[in-house]
Amino acid sequence: MGLRGRVSLSVGWVTLFLMGTDLFIVSPLLPFISEEYNVSSAMTGWMVTVFAVTYAIAAPFFGWASDKNGRGIFITFGLLLFSFSNVLTAFSPSFTWLIISRILAGLSVAAITPLIYAIIGDIAPSNRRGTWLSIVVSGHLTALWAGAPLGILLEYFLGWRSVFVVMATLGTILAVVNFKTWKYVPRSDLTRNQLEGNLLRILGSVSVTTIWAISMYALYVYLGAALYSENRFSSSEIALAVIFYGIGAVLGSLISGQFTDRFGERKISKVTLFFLTLILICLGIFFSSGDWIYFFLFIWALVGYAGFTSYQARLAVEYPEERGIVLAWNNTALYIGITIGSIIGGYVISNWGYPFLPYFCSIVAIISFVLSTQKVQETKKESADSTDT
Incomplete structure (x- = not known):
């Protein structure tokens, strides 16, 4: 470098x-x-x-x-x-x-x-x-x-x-x-309409991020309240839990970059989304296990944000000529997912309580995994067709 x-x-x-x-x-x-x-x-x-x-x-x-x-x-x-x-x-x-x-x-x-x-x-x-x-x-x-x-x-x-x-x-x-x-940095010299024929495909691709955000933030928004309710954590213990989560998120992002460059954006993004489902199930099982919760919060953030980072890298590769608008839409999808996640998380808590929330998020995560597989395959096929022509 x-x-x-x-x-x-x-x-x-x-x-x-x-x-x-x-x-x-x-x-x-x-x-x-x-x-x-x-x-x-x-x-x-x-x-x-x-x-x-x-x-x-x-x-x-x-x-x-x-x-x-x-x-x-x-x-x-x-x-x-x-x-x-x-x-x-x-x-x-x-x-x-x-x-x-x-x-x-x-x-x-x-x-x-x-x-x-x-x-x-x-x-x-x-x-x-x-x-x-x-x-x-x-x-x-x-x-x-x-x-x-x-x-x-x-x-x-x-x-x-x-x-x-x-x-x-x-x-x-x-x-x-x-x-x-x-x-x-040179300005792009593209003169065509970058959204022509691509908007629906772009929205389909970034919908994966919306579902991912729901799976992460439906629980994270209520994490402090859940730890207090289920584990009787003090304020300092809740703060420590957030620190473990934050460090996991940063390391997950950094490690994801290394693995993405080595094994490819598509493979890493799909693998991390799949493992996110398993981690959320484990989080649900061990949520009230005392100090073990710190470890599982760390792993949850590590895997979850590795998935987000690798998927951003995948979008940057798959839409090289519309990179700005695609990554902007992806950030919009992220905020929509956060908003929806907070609403749904509140509904889940009101009806089934905090312990069910990690399991609900795991179901949402597997939907994100399935969507990513379908949408990426379609995008890859269309990109190959356009290259051939």
Whole structure:
């Protein structure tokens, strides 16, 4: 790997770490924000909802536009908007302005996260694409167990507003760094309509990610409550469980890149999705087994995020001319899956209780595995046909 490759990966990793921190830090801060603006916890939860909905709607547009006009300019724009939105979050005079700020934040991250994945996919050597993508994905996942706790620590000393001021400052610095890093990446010279005849195929492919996200987040969203209810875990034990999960997610992403480059994107993505089903069954069996739960949470995240990373690499390979829009749609599919998963998870808990949740997620995971096999085979066949012609 040359110097430019190292710089590109470092910039992508740090940028996605900041985006992940912005995503994961809001939920722990909601009680302080609720108290500040004198609104209910359910009302402050809209900060997360409007961010996710805006992201899901806007990401495909930025992916399409970047395929036609280059990615660097949109990433830079997104970071500048990110800084502005976080300043607005920090100094919002009312809760209405706070909600507006999170809408702008969702818009900004939609212009950054999927395009970082896409531009890394563009510049990575073909035999190292899985590894390069796994490295930048690990930046986003590291925020889960490192970025969010750092933000909480900052809130403890300086208040919740300071968290968004710091992120705004870092966003401005990264806007300059990203502009200088990506301005050398050539713009695609494709003039045809990249979505012509492909939209349904793309949506079919990214639906695998939606189902995967349901299988992961239907349980993860309620993990703390489940550990408290079934294992009587204290706050510190729940925090330790999340750390084990977060470390597993990062390692799974990194290991997946190495295996993907060695054995191929299709094989690794299918194998990991299949094993995710088995791990979730084991998690259900051993959920109330005391300290063993840490091990199974680690393995669950390791296998689950290895599947996500390898599938992103597979999409980058299978759609080389529509990489931006496909990875953007894939991120939209991820957020849709997270939202649906949280809703279904609540329904499962209400009707059958926490112990049934891992088994439900295992059923969803096997559906994701079957879908990935079918859709990938169709895509592969169509790609081969187009190559022959």
